[in-house]
Amino acid sequence: MHNTINRYYLHPSSVVVCNRPTEIITLLGSCVAVCLWDPVKEFGGINHFMLPLWNGQGLASPKYGDIATEKLITKMIKLGSNKQNIEAKLFGGASVLFFENNFFNIGERNIETAKKVLERNRIQVISSSTGGTMGRKILFNTNTGAVRQKYIRKKLSS
Numbered sequence: 001m002h003n004t005i006n007r008y009y010l011h012p013s014s015v016v017v018c019n020r021p022t023e024i025i026t027l028l029g030s031c032v033a034v035c036l037w038d039p040v041k042e043f044g045g046i047n048h049f050m051l052p053l054w055n056g057q058g059l060a061s062p063k064y065g066d067i068a069t070e071k072l073i074t075k076m077i078k079l080g081s082n083k084q085n086i087e088a089k090l091f092g093g094a095s096v097l098f099f100e101n102n103f104f105n106i107g108e109r110n111i112e113t114a115k116k117v118l119e120r121n122r123i124q125v126i127s128s129s130t131g132g133t134m135g136r137k138i139l140f141n142t143n144t145g146a147v148r149q150k151y152i153r154k155k156l157s158s
Contacts, residue, residue, distance in 0.1 A: 005143070010048050013063035017045030017075040021143035027152065028092030029135040030107035034069050034114050035089040036123070037145030038081040044142040047072045051106065052113040065113035073121055088118050089147055090128035091138050107131065 010016060010026040010033075018024070019041070026033055026048050037044035047068040054064035062068035076086055093107035111130045118125060127147075129136065135152035 005141075010046060012048050012050050013061060013068075015045065015047040015062050015068055015071045015075060017043070017072065017079055018142040019043040019079050021141070024140045024142065025137070026140075027135065027137050029094055029096040029152075030092070030110065032065060032090065032092040032107070032110040032114050032130070033138060033140075034072060034118070035091070035138075035140045035145075035147055036072055036076050036086050037089075037142075038076060038085050039087065039145065040082070040085045041080055042143060043079065043081075044140065044145055045072050045076055046140050046142075049110065049114075052109040065110050066117055069114055069117040070121075073117075073123070083121060083123065086123050087145065088123050088125045089145075090114055090125055090130050091136055091147070091149065093130040094132050094135055096133065096135060 006022040008024045010024050024046050031050050033048045035046045049065045049068040050063045052065045054060055054067050060067050093111035095107050137150045139148045
């Protein structure tokens with residue numbers, strides 16, 4: 001029998017949940033990705049957000065961590081997950097954006113937002129690779145919950 005796995009590239013400001021075997025790839029700098037997996041139902045989902053909090057004005061877009069993480073949890077439940085079974089893994093949030101040598105701490109604030117939303121929803125973070133100064137490429141398998149990560153070294157031009 002031939003096992004096939006779908007592949008999907010996750011763009012920033014996106015949320016996807018798959019109940020079929022799918023490898024989801026995304027690139028992160030100061031952005032954060034929350035990977036959720038249900039070991040009972042054996043499926044998962046991931047988001048990729050750019051900024052920590054929606055200010056209540058304009059569209060409640062998943063480019064904001066609070067919106068993207070709540071939306072991810074909601075999609076998992078709609079596909080049959082029980083919130084008590086969901087596990088989380090966090091990635092990204094590096095300090096790669098700067099302006100005139102003053103860091104905005106966007107990566108750090110993104111990490112904290114994801115943690116707060118997960119804690120509020122009583123979803124345990126079982127592993128994470130966050131912070132630092134290098135970006136990450138992650139590959140999330142929605143069938144197994146496994147995440148592979150590679151660091152990305154960015155060359156800055158002078």
